[in-house]
Amino acid sequence: MKNNNVLYHLLAIFVVAVWGVTFVNSKVLLHNGMTELEIFFVRFVLAYFCIWTIAPRKLWSNSWKDELIMVVLGITGGSLYFIAENFAVGKTYVNNVSFIVSTSPVLTILIAASLFKEAKANARMIVGSLIALLGVAAIIFNGQFVMHLSPIGDLLALSASICWAIYSLLIRGISARYNATFITRKVFFYGVLTSIPMFIFYPWQFPFKDFLKMEVWGNIFFLSVIAAFLCYVLWSYVINKLGALKTSNYVYLSPITTVIASAIILDEKMTLMSYIGSALILIGVYWANSQKSCDW
Numbered sequence: 001m002k003n004n005n006v007l008y009h010l011l012a013i014f015v016v017a018v019w020g021v022t023f024v025n026s027k028v029l030l031h032n033g034m035t036e037l038e039i040f041f042v043r044f045v046l047a048y049f050c051i052w053t054i055a056p057r058k059l060w061s062n063s064w065k066d067e068l069i070m071v072v073l074g075i076t077g078g079s080l081y082f083i084a085e086n087f088a089v090g091k092t093y094v095n096n097v098s099f100i101v102s103t104s105p106v107l108t109i110l111i112a113a114s115l116f117k118e119a120k121a122n123a124r125m126i127v128g129s130l131i132a133l134l135g136v137a138a139i140i141f142n143g144q145f146v147m148h149l150s151p152i153g154d155l156l157a158l159s160a161s162i163c164w165a166i167y168s169l170l171i172r173g174i175s176a177r178y179n180a181t182f183i184t185r186k187v188f189f190y191g192v193l194t195s196i197p198m199f200i201f202y203p204w205q206f207p208f209k210d211f212l213k214m215e216v217w218g219n220i221f222f223l224s225v226i227a228a229f230l231c232y233v234l235w236s237y238v239i240n241k242l243g244a245l246k247t248s249n250y251v252y253l254s255p256i257t258t259v260i261a262s263a264i265i266l267d268e269k270m271t272l273m274s275y276i277g278s279a280l281i282l283i284g285v286y287w288a289n290s291q292k293s294c295d296w
Contacts, residue, residue: 002152008241015231015238020257022227024265032216033204036086037198042150042220044078044195047228048188062177070186071194076169077232078191083198085160091153100157102255104135105129105248107165111233112245115169125245127286132252135280138273139255164251168244179286184232200294249288252281 029039061067075081088097106129174183211217239247256278263270 005242008238009250010125011234012238012247013253014244015034015183015234015252017257018227018231020254021257021261022223024261025223027226028215028219028265029223033210033211034216035087035202037083037195037202037218038204038206039223040079040082040086041192041195041199041227043223043270044192045186046220046224047232048185048192050225050229051181051188051233055141055185056179058182066174066177069170070183071190073167073170073174073183073187074190075194076163076170077187079195081160081163081167083195084156084163088153088156088160091156097153097157098255099137100154101161101164102252103133103158104161104164104168105245105251106133107161108168108248111162111165112169125249125288128284128286129249129252130284131287132249132281132284135277135282135284136252136255138277138280139259165248168239168248170235170240172244175236180236180240183236183279184229186230187232246288249285252285256281 002041024038030036034042061070085097085101088100109126109129171183172295211220235247259270259274
């Protein structure tokens, strides 16, 4: 594997590692009184202002078709994804949501194989993905695989997973025509714009004075500048280089960093199943992405 190819894989690992920590950051903000919608809105607004410092100054895409794709990216990778995921937590068990959302790499493979003839996932990628998914289950359910049926919540979680799969596939196509920072700026803008109507049903309630608390602004800074601004740019870039299918498999690594961050920050101890699950995820991701035969 060439050195630059190794760099792309390392960048994907970095991004997913950061995203795994965000669950802990969001939990801290929730404990401080912010709602899920408020966290998403502030996160993407600040990230949008950050992206303007490096993104091209052009306002519109080259065509209305591409602009429409940008709108869909903002919805599937922004507002609808986060809102569906957050509201799913309120309707069903957290374990259900975590596991269902983690199926997005498998859904990415299935959707790509169904819609695009040139997207052919080999057996090695499929087996590796399933091994990694088994590792995710081991971490989330801690050895006790019990799915509590809650149709509305589970469907919302599935919607979030489908959203991310669609986002990853669309990014692959559009990134060949536009700079990663331009795409990311559009994602943030349309993500924020399409989330605003939700405040009609869930009005803002967080006191603005509480933004001065270090525990609040510190976590918001991480979510906005690192996890959104930086990581969304890198994710678009890596998908363009590695392909949607290989890059999506790195999403499986997220639970590993989540349990590690929880153990360090929230003092939630890692169990034996956490270690076993982490090992399965690492083996699965390596197995799925170690072959060059699928670059879609």
